[in-house]
Amino acid sequence: MTGAATIAPPRGRPPGAAWGSGGTARAVAPIVLGVSVVAVWQLIAGSGLVEAYLLPSPAAIGAEIVEFWPSMVSAGAITGLNALVGLVAGTLIGIISALVASTRRSLDGMLAPIVAALAVIPIVALAPVLNTMFGADSQTGRQLIAALAAFVPVFLNTARGLRQTQPVHRDLMRSYAASNAQIMRTITLRTAAPFTFTGIRLASSLAVISALVAEYFGGPRGGLGGLISTSAASSAYPRAWAYVVAAIILGLAFSLVASGLERLVSRRR
Amino acid sequence: MTESVITTDAVTVTAVDKVFEAAAGQVVALSGIDLVVEPGEFVSLIGPSGCGKSTLLRLIADLDTPSSGSVEVFGTSAHQARVDQKYGIAFQQAGLLPWRSVAANIALPLELHGSSSVETRERVAELIALVGLDDFGDRYPDELSGGMQQRVAIARALAKKPELLLMDEPFGALDEMTREYMQTELLRISAETGAAVVFVTHSIPEAVYLSDRVVVMSPRPGRIAAVVPMALGSTASRADDLREDGAFFEMITAVREALHGGAPASSARGVENR
């Protein structure tokens, strides 16, 4: 259903697009853009044109970040752990399901509507129900939500990767009279790995944002999502933004690690 | 190198038909094929696209099974020969595993059949030397040129010291000059190992240069149209300058004519669309 969730793993730039002297400019460009946006934001917020109450200035947010750093770290740890547990669980379930689906067309067909449904389900709809099923006093419901969010891209990409084994490799393994287990290990899994890791990269930030949003709907306190909502509810907007920044950093950390893994795995293929 | 005592033919194909069930109906890929390849003999299969060359090779390799007729390899069924690893095989795409180094690619068939790691290491070193890639064992396929990749594929096919080498257009993807060079290399290697070779190609000069016999096939359904023995001396002694020899050009003409159905080729073959 969600085809773009299976965005192919990154390939090199076409030849002729080598990184020349423009390389530095390109590396600096996003920073320049980011800094200028923040600067303009600061100017508008500081000019009094817009009430500070409405649009906290980057400086005010920075001050909150400094002040609430320890709390941001501990909240980030709670949310991050939930996201990590969910990511790992969703990844494992996704890989296993994809393997199961790859064995029989019937199993693939049976899983299809379930995956399609999971791909379009809004977390907000599921969160209260999962809290009831797994207990509002535990993080399980949130971890499960992160797992469901991670499952979809991992499953779709792995399933796709499992279909990528080259006929020439299959013929070769048959010529070696290799067992099914040997074929699976030497060819099938290894061919699918880069695709799976692409799925994990896509899943990583989804897991974080899902774990975070799930905190809006009950459960133990202390995570980033809860703190964002609590801060916003008490009109402490700079603090709310500070926690949002922490959430972004957390999501970024997840996706950077996942991209790194992906690059490592898909270097040779 | 492997000079075991062989008493039977390397390959015996008897009355083989192969029919594919396709969406549009049945495709008769091969019909009434009879072929014997002697131990140590170099046989090329040549013919237009779709005439069943690859299909025949795949039947010998037991990658596919005939619809009728039988295929024997060294006196056993093709299936048994595959299980016993009696042959090595190489394809047009080198088909190296991109995540394995050159050495690890060559070691693959050994690993799969549980050679000890010391044995494997020694055999791999031997093979790397044989195909002239001495300093490249630790490289990865994407760091090699097409010709080097094909050499790795050949080394891999030779890993289990097979007495039969099956090759499906192994040099088809190489540029002409590298191709000629690889042909000469292949002659050297097959002479060193003494293996029989069944070699599929589209190129008449290639078939002529390499083979003891050239099997010319015709399509729809795939049949053997002619078998042209090469009068060029032992394959082991052929060298690059043979390519400029009159006998070479004569053999080329002979195969060309067999291919074009006995009559001298002419451009007036109608508007055949390929």
Place this chain on the structure above:
Amino acid sequence: MTESVITTDAVTVTAVDKVFEAAAGQVVALSGIDLVVEPGEFVSLIGPSGCGKSTLLRLIADLDTPSSGSVEVFGTSAHQARVDQKYGIAFQQAGLLPWRSVAANIALPLELHGSSSVETRERVAELIALVGLDDFGDRYPDELSGGMQQRVAIARALAKKPELLLMDEPFGALDEMTREYMQTELLRISAETGAAVVFVTHSIPEAVYLSDRVVVMSPRPGRIAAVVPMALGSTASRADDLREDGAFFEMITAVREALHGGAPASSARGVENR
């Protein structure tokens, strides 16, 4: 077909150098190239991989610019010639747009330069007939064989009636038999259109069979090593049976020797890894 009055050379390459800036340093792809192609003449560029054949062709097509020296096409700069659509070009891969039918692919250059749709339709029909694809106008590239795709690419290159055709290994991806067939077709088409052709190839027989002159290049840096004129009669009159002619084999030997640096080729070229 296009018999306009031409007073200047088709291509004049004068003292051209081409240096690429690569990550690892400078690559001198071409050095001191001088070449003149007459109107209506068929010139092949041959040489080992990396000797700069494609680079030279790209300079003529103004797809790249020389580091020094000049390239003129029909008396104007290469740039102006490109803007004026003085040449047609075809590559190794046919490079058809998969979402356009055969007819629409051929029509592309016409559409881009605002021909009326009636004009376009007529010209496309003409071209389809020229390359012998009469019933295939509504087909899509994926429904065609490799040879047919290349014919579409050639038709497309001819759409604007160019007096110069640039071709970079256009038959490199075809199997040998289709390739020979396409060569004969190309000779017919180039005779019909009277266009000059600059043709890059790796294949000696191909270069010999097609050309008025064969330009042999050598690598590192890319230079013209020799220019071998073909003594085989007018290209327009060549037919398939020329391939079995003694003169043909002689010319092949001549080019081969030019390629191997004047001396007869031998296999003792050391362990060059390609």
Place this chain on the structure above:
Amino acid sequence: MQAATVARAPSRRTRTAPPASRARARAWGFGALGLAALAALWELYKLLGPADGLVIGEVRVLPRTSDLAMPHIWETAGRLFEPVTRAEGARVLWLEVAIAASLTLGIAAAGWIVGVTVGLLLALVMQRWRLAESAALPWIILSQTVPLIAFAPVVKSWGSRIEIGAFEWQDWMSVAVIASYLAFFPVAVGALKGFQSPDRLHLELMRSYSVGWWQTMRYLRIPAAVPYLLPALRLAAANAVVGAVVAEVSTGLQGGIGRLVIQYAGQASGDPAKAWAPILGAIALGLIAAGSVALMGALARNYRRTEDAS
């Protein structure tokens, strides 16, 4: 040797492909079977599973089986055909959900259109200027790590002060904006990838025709982007629905499925089956949205000729 004559099908190519209509019927059949299996699993676990779920250590790895946590499938299904409340004139539940879903679908569609437009424009700009790509792409990727729920009130508040002439900002527009925030991302990334997908060969061909950026875009890059764009548009549609529902919950927009999610979740203690109705509605909505885009993709068949059939 006899065994060798038994035709086996080891290679992918030899698998005979059934006609498309039969294949489709089979796909639906397997799909239905899959859903039935899921339902059976649910009931089986509910029957056999421990009432308080399976707790290992401190963690409940399998859910509780109480009616509160896992209502029977037939109760959930049956509830759909009962009135929403006892109140006079109350609609039947599925109809109420369907009406709400259609409002959300409209909002999501608006968000999708905005998101697709923005995504395409961004991709165009990034394709045109390499520097723009380097500068913007990291931020575009980063944008999706922002918990948008935190911004719903801000968007609503900012929107509510927009008033240009006769145009007055409506609350549903805030929801659509948030939906578009989720929708633009796959489009921007997918379209950029698509625009950059043509081979160098094709680009040089266009250069040999001496045509400019726009014509290259129109004749080459845009058609070549179609296979990348279609899955992106589908994902954008699913995202737009999710975004619309989240934003409805967050801003409390009346009349949509998000509103029903909160409302019925609030009634779940006494009426557990009811809470599943808007969830099913949201899923159906997402499938309809993604499915309609997939149908659109069928129209672009010629542009997908090179797509692998997998």
Place this chain on the structure above:
Amino acid sequence: TTEEAPEADSGEELTPVTLQLQWLPQGQFAGYFAAQEQGYFEEAGLDVEIIPSGGDIVPQDALANGDVDYAIAWVPKVLGSIEAGANVTNIAQIFQRSGTLQVAWADGDISSVADFEGKKIGSWGFGNEWEIFAAMAEEGLDASTVEIITQDFNMNAFLAGDIDAAQAMTYNEYAQLLEAVDPETGELYTADDFTVISYEDTVGAMLQDAIWADTERLESDADYQETTVAFLKAVIKGWIFAAESPEEAAQITIDAGSGWGPSHELWMVNETNKLIWPAPNGIGYIDEAAFDATVAAALSAVNESGASLITEEPPASAWTNEYIEQALAELEAEGFDITGDSFTPIEVELLEGGN
């Protein structure tokens, strides 16, 4: 009614007014919907739009941002916003009492706030937790001695045993409990199944639903002042209507979009009435002592991360009785019962699932 009729007969033109609620339409806000439906707003020359909110809309911020003209919000939450910079004023304390309960199982070991220690205590968060901390502070407990679990929209966490005591409003969540089926008996739970701690009975009690207005406009905008009085009068009439005709008021809120069933809705109107009536000083009148107690509790209560709701006394502009007094006086003169001395709640039977 918002057509341009410049300088037309001002008696005919209605003043547009927006009112931000703090949740979905429901009986908790019956008075406002009744005023709308019964035409009290229109009679007062007002065209009122009532805006419900959802999960994340903060009413006092919508007001402070200028999105709306008036907002309904709990006093302690707004005190926090005022300290953060919101410039708003409490102009009518509609709820005289706190309706917050903490509900535990009757057979459990919680019977008072003092028993919270070491327990899992449910709260909605979003600023609804301060009463708990204030009440605990009185018992010498600080926030770190309990584990606060965020409740979602229903009471399942409590029913399933995830939390030991759940936060509940008398008018809503408590009823949800009484509408749920006890799986052991197959019957609805009854009041006997629960121990109910009412914060109104503790010092933690804080003022709840109040009407808030924009401080600056109150100070500088004569029209706004006038509108405010007219608005308050209509609202009061609406609440008087709800007290006198709870059934009709319940039907009005259902028609206005409440998704609750009739029994739950009627319960909610009735219980809300109990929080408003009787109002000894007149409905909406801000009792300075009660306001100061709320401020004191807000200053003293400390949450689990060590933060206080507010750190300093709110400015004097945080509340005023000026407008409500005017409204009450005018209504009294018109013969309305503004204290509800004679108010008697009705008996409501709850049905399964709030239907």
